[in-house]
Amino acid sequence: VQLQASGGGLVQTGDSLRLSCKVSGRTFSRIGMGWFRQAPGKEREFVAAISWRGDRTDYRNSVEGRFTISRDNAKNTIYLQMNNLKPEDTAIYYCAAARWAEGGPKSSGDDYANWGQGTQVTVSS
Numbered sequence: 001v002q003l004q005a006s007g008g009g010l011v012q013t014g015d016s017l018r019l020s021c022k023v024s025g026r027t028f029s030r031i032g033m034g035w036f037r038q039a040p041g042k043e044r045e046f047v048a049a050i051s052w053r054g055d056r057t058d059y060r061n062s063v064e065g066r067f068t069i070s071r072d073n074a075k076n077t078i079y080l081q082m083n084n085l086k087p088e089d090t091a092i093y094y095c096a097a098a099r100w101a102e103g104g105p106k107s108s109g110d111d112y113a114n115w116g117q118g119t120q121v122t123v124s125s
Helices: none
Strands: 002-006 009-012 017-024 031-038 045-050 057-059 067-072 077-082 091-101 112-115 119-124
Antiparallel strands (some): 002 017
């Protein structure tokens, strides 16, 4: 199973970025997906998740209304559209594939079996 995340970069406060994560090796259309992030010296934290059908999403409070998670099952890819970025969004962002097929969006890292390599997002003030 491979998850390839991309789209990170260095931006200024208020800018936007779109992260992508392409999945291979699993039945993508039947599994929920999520984004997590880890800032230097901090624990990994949940950012957003989407159900296998794409009809349900979940977000951490601090990104609600600014970030949007979506998926394209035809391309085996999920996205994280990040708008109005803030310096506190600076982190390495990881995509993850849920441990079990179907089900709703999951916010615990323990519910994910496969992880991408991460993509760095840096927001300057």
